[in-house]
Amino acid sequence: MKKYPWLFIRNVVFASLLLMAGALWAADWVKYEALPTGSSVKIDGTSTIHDWTVEGKLIRGSMEFEEGVDIDPSQKTIHGLKGGKLNAQVEVSILVRSLKSGKSSMDSVMQQAMKQKEYPTIEYRVKEMVLKEPHTPGTPFVFDTKGELTVAGVARTNLMQVAIERVDKDKLKTTGSTTVKMTDFGIQPPAPKIALGAIKTGDDVKITFEWLTALPAKPADASQK
Amino acid sequence: MNKEELSDLNRREFLKGGSFATLMALLGAVELKAQDQPKAAGGATEYKTTGNPVSCAVIGCGAWGREILKNLARLPNAPVVAICDTYEAYLRRAAASAPKAEKYTDYRKVLENKEVQAVLVATPSHLHREIVIAALKAGKHVYCEAPLATTIEDARAIAHAAQAALKQNFQTGLQARSDPQRHFLLSFVRTGAMGRNVMARAQSHKKQSWRRASPTAEREQALNWRLSNATSGGLISEIGLHQIDAAAWFLNARPRSVTGFGGVLHWTDGRDVPDTVQAVFEFPGGVNLTYDCTLGNSFDADYEMYYGTDAALMIRENKAWMFKEVDSPLLGWEVYARKDSFYKETGIALVANATKLTAQGSKPTADAAAEDPPLHYALEAFIANSDAIGTGVEDFAASFNVNDTKALRAYLAGLAKNFSPFAGYKEGLAATVTAIKANEAILTKQKVAFKDEWFTL
Numbered sequence: 001m002k003k004y005p006w007l008f009i010r011n012v013v014f015a016s017l018l019l020m021a022g023a024l025w026a027a028d029w030v031k032y033e034a035l036p037t038g039s040s041v042k043i044d045g046t047s048t049i050h051d052w053t054v055e056g057k058l059i060r061g062s063m064e065f066e067e068g069v070d071i072d073p074s075q076k077t078i079h080g081l082k083g084g085k086l087n088a089q090v091e092v093s094i095l096v097r098s099l100k101s102g103k104s105s106m107d108s109v110m111q112q113a114m115k116q117k118e119y120p121t122i123e124y125r126v127k128e129m130v131l132k133e134p135h136t137p138g139t140p141f142v143f144d145t146k147g148e149l150t151v152a153g154v155a156r157t158n159l160m161q162v163a164i165e166r167v168d169k170d171k172l173k174t175t176g177s178t179t180v181k182m183t184d185f186g187i188q189p190p191a192p193k194i195a196l197g198a199i200k201t202g203d204d205v206k207i208t209f210e211w212l213t214a215l216p217a218k219p220a221d222a223s224q225k
Numbered sequence: 226m227n228k229e230e231l232s233d234l235n236r237r238e239f240l241k242g243g244s245f246a247t248l249m250a251l252l253g254a255v256e257l258k259a260q261d262q263p264k265a266a267g268g269a270t271e272y273k274t275t276g277n278p279v280s281c282a283v284i285g286c287g288a289w290g291r292e293i294l295k296n297l298a299r300l301p302n303a304p305v306v307a308i309c310d311t312y313e314a315y316l317r318r319a320a321a322s323a324p325k326a327e328k329y330t331d332y333r334k335v336l337e338n339k340e341v342q343a344v345l346v347a348t349p350s351h352l353h354r355e356i357v358i359a360a361l362k363a364g365k366h367v368y369c370e371a372p373l374a375t376t377i378e379d380a381r382a383i384a385h386a387a388q389a390a391l392k393q394n395f396q397t398g399l400q401a402r403s404d405p406q407r408h409f410l411l412s413f414v415r416t417g418a419m420g421r422n423v424m425a426r427a428q429s430h431k432k433q434s435w436r437r438a439s440p441t442a443e444r445e446q447a448l449n450w451r452l453s454n455a456t457s458g459g460l461i462s463e464i465g466l467h468q469i470d471a472a473a474w475f476l477n478a479r480p481r482s483v484t485g486f487g488g489v490l491h492w493t494d495g496r497d498v499p500d501t502v503q504a505v506f507e508f509p510g511g512v513n514l515t516y517d518c519t520l521g522n523s524f525d526a527d528y529e530m531y532y533g534t535d536a537a538l539m540i541r542e543n544k545a546w547m548f549k550e551v552d553s554p555l556l557g558w559e560v561y562a563r564k565d566s567f568y569k570e571t572g573i574a575l576v577a578n579a580t581k582l583t584a585q586g587s588k589p590t591a592d593a594a595a596e597d598p599p600l601h602y603a604l605e606a607f608i609a610n611s612d613a614i615g616t617g618v619e620d621f622a623a624s625f626n627v628n629d630t631k632a633l634r635a636y637l638a639g640l641a642k643n644f645s646p647f648a649g650y651k652e653g654l655a656a657t658v659t660a661i662k663a664n665e666a667i668l669t670k671q672k673v674a675f676k677d678e679w680f681t682l
Contacts, residue, residue, distance in 0.1 A: 036625035036632035057639050060624040098620040102643045104609055105274035112272050192272045 028067035029089075032172050032213035034060045041094055041209040046202035054099040054110060059211050061092040061124075063172065071166050076137040084133070086143065090126035092211070113182075113190040115152045123150040124158070132161070140165035140175070149178075151185040170215040177208040275302045276612045279366070282307035282341040284332050284356055285348030286319035289370065293345055294322035296601050303608045309335045312444070332356050336363040343394075343611050345604075346370060349450040350458060354379040361390040366611035368604070370398040371648075372466050372657040375458045377679055380657040387650035388682055391634060392618045394611040397653025400603035401471050403646050406543050407599070410575060414475050418556060419533025419547070422476060425514040427468040427529040429460075434492050435500070435520050452496040454668065460502050460518045461485075461667060462660040468529055469506065469663070470648075470656035471540075472514045475531060479655060480506040480514070482674045485666030491521035502667045506659075539572065543599070546572030606645035613640055655680055 039059040045052050066087035069080035078086070096116040101107055111117075126147040135141060140163035149158040162176035181203045182189050191200040281303050283290050290310070297303045309329040310316045316328050329335045335344065336359055343366040346356050350372050360367050367387070374380040387395035401407050413419075436452060439445040450456040451463055461469075473479055483506050487499035501519040508514060528541040535553035539546045548570050549559070563574040617640045621633055648656075658679045666673045 034625075036621070036629055037635050057636055058620060058624040093624075095620045095623060097616060098624075100640065100643055104276050104613070104643075108274050108276065109272040190272070192274070 029064045030067075030069065030215070032063045032065075033216055034062060034092075035171075035212040035214050038212040039210060041099070041207065041211075043099065043205050043207050045205040048200045052101060052106070052201070054101045054107070056094055056099040058098045059092060059094055059209065061090070063174070063213050064089040071141065071164070071172070073166060073169070074137070075139065075141065075166055078131065078135075078141055081131060084131050086129040086131060088126065088129055090124075090129075090147075092124040094122045096120055096122060109190050109192050113187055115187075119151075119153040124148070125150075129162075140173075145176075149180065151180075152187055154185040156180075156184055167212070168214070172213050174211045174213065175209065177206060179204055179206045181205075276609055277616065278302040278304055279608050279611045279615070280304050280306045280340050280342045281345060281608075282309065282326075282329075282335045282338070282343070282365075283319070283323070283345045283347065284309040284335060284360075285346060285352075285370075286310040286312075286315040287347065287349075290315075290345075290347035291319050291322060292600065293347055293604065294319055296598070296604050297345075298322050299601065300605060300608060302612070303604065306340050307335050307338055312447075333359065336360055336365065341365060342615065343368065343607070345607075347398075349447075349456065350462070351375040351379075351450065351456045354383055357383050358386045361386045361393060361395070364393065366394040366607075366614070368396045368398060368607045369653065371470075371653060372458055372462045372660055373397060373650075373653045374657060375456065375462065375661065377658055377661055380654055380661070381679075381682070384650040384654040384682055387653075391630065391637065392614070394607065394614045395650050396603070396607045396610070397648040397650065397656070398603065399467060399470050399648035399652060399656055400599035401467060402474065402648040402652065403603040403606045404543070404599035405602060406545070406576075407471070407540075408646060410538070410540060410545050411475060413547075413575060414531060414533075414538065415477065418536070419531065419538055420535030420550075420553065422510075422512050422531060422533050424512055424532045425472050425476065425508075425530065426532075427465075427472060427514065427516050428525065429464050429468065429518045429527045430523050430525060431520060432523040433520055434494070436492070436494065436496075452498050454497045457498050458661055459487075459498050459664040459667065460500070460520070461504060461516070461663045462657075465502070465504075465516055465518050465663070466656050466660040468527070469514070469516060469659060470652070471529060472506075472531075473508075473655070473659070474652075476508050476512060476514075478509050478512075479680065480508050480659060480675060482507045482672055483659070483663045483666045484672040485663055485668075486670055487667040490519075499667060504663050504667060506663070538575070539567075545575040547575055548572055602645075603647065606647040610644045610647060613644060651682075654682070 036058075039057060041056045041059055043054045066080060069078070069086060069088070071078050080086075096111060096114050097120065099107075099110065101110065124147055126145050128146040129143045130145075132142040132144055142161060142163050145160050145162050147158050147160065148155050158178055158180070160176050160178040162174055165173045165175070167173045182205060183203050189201040189203050191198045279302065281297055283294055283297070283305060286294070286308055287310075294305060294308070297305055305323040305326045307329055308316060308319045308323050308326045309332050310319065311330055313330070316330070320326065320328065327338070335341060344360040345368040346353055346360070347370045348356060350370070351374065353369055353374055357367055357369050357373075369383065372380070373383045414422075437448045439448045457463065483504055485502065485504040487502035489496060489499055490501045492500045501521055503515070503517040506514040506516065528539055531538040535550055537548040539548070546565060546567070547559070559573045563576075565572045565574060614637060617637055618627065618633070621627060621636050625632060627633060659675070662673045662675060662679075
């Protein structure tokens, strides 16, 4: 250390710069976290006998916006866009097992088709968010998003329109829907054998979600149960 | 031999010089075709359609405990890993239905067993409280036989513990509440097909001492807990409770009061629990339920009657009939339904899915009603719901803070909409309190008015 004092000083400076950058990054990005209640995800599909739906209420994950991004409460404008793009990090994860059809036998068929034991979650990661213009003041902000959807361990690029609405001072409601093919994710549309033959499900499924996120509660709020 | 060579073979050549190898290759070709067939038919796959297994322990292996074990053995997802009874002979007999289960004489050791996820308590009613509360505390799902207890205090303590155990399933052994045939009849009654309800009646008659034989004097007392008022809720609690609960469920109300009568009329063997009881339950709207139960005469056994202005309904075990009034409107389907004769009356058989059976050309027979006993459906529901709650809590914990009780409660309440029908702690408490107070009315030959605070938690 004595031999290379300049190296030590350089390291210290470098480290403190890193620390500062980290602190700044942490302070500037605003993170909305998933709320345990009020969200829902629905998957609608078809089959040779009737349409089917599974629904889940647990959507975990978070939505982080870059410094300066601010959705004004009256939803007139959104600040902090860069070239119409919103710099954000959005990660969503849904447990396959939490998706329910109302019939436990169908749930187990779905879980087996989606290889739930190996891949217990459906993941979505947003790569790009472009504001759809023109925006009508007072209505939710609509974005064209590009992201990566991972189902049964297979990742695919997915384009989806999502709407972000400010529902409270520190709460956001994000809604959207997308249609995907089971076979794109290596899932064979289930054709379970039943007493009188086989039901065959259609390849296309529509995923619809409504997701509530909020700024982390202040410690005083957290103690309330 | 390769494929090309095989396809070059014509039938004559094959027959002429058919070798064993050719034959095998041909068989191979046939086999491939067979494998293709299901794909052409839609790629049908066999899926496992039962839920995750829930490991069970049965505490109390008397006659009813063994009945529970027999029914559990028929479920694909209810492995019995432990059986417990303080009486070794019962334990040995119970092992016939649960050969793989570990035997215990101390229930606390059962609760320490981490493998046990669900506990089914079929001990004498007055011994439920301690076991059920300890089991809930140990994090087990609990199926508690009905009545929950023999005192209001014990019943309320159990209900409170069940209510507090947010992460576990609690079911009361009111098995009729899980029975599909009963649900079919319930909708029949509630839709007004019988007109306005005017009264209800139920009975349970048998000629039987209710006393169990035992090898020692000490055992005799423990075994015959039903025969002493100190430990028993009497006939109305141990037998009548199921029928009275069914009536309250069908009439969609809780009784307001009960008047009782009873005495030891035939089995004068030193018991103080009446062998013959009668009670009248007042329901809102002037509808009364009269109930009688005796161990002195077996005529007409067990049944329940509901009398409406258009028709009467008779439910006997898993069968039911409707007796129409001459001036009642024609429903239509009853013209085609099976009829059975009773005394001078003609009963129209009520069978779940009877109209579908007719459409398919197969007439329902006298045995066409649900084939499985109500206990089977109750246990099936218990296992499925325990699994749903168990995995639901796991899923929530994997996504959010599991200590956020309010959010967890809301999540589980959402899941509960898909549960198989069952009697929970509220139904269990209501039925138990009703029976205990009815027994009090019988012993004092008085009228007891029900107080709301006994039922609310």
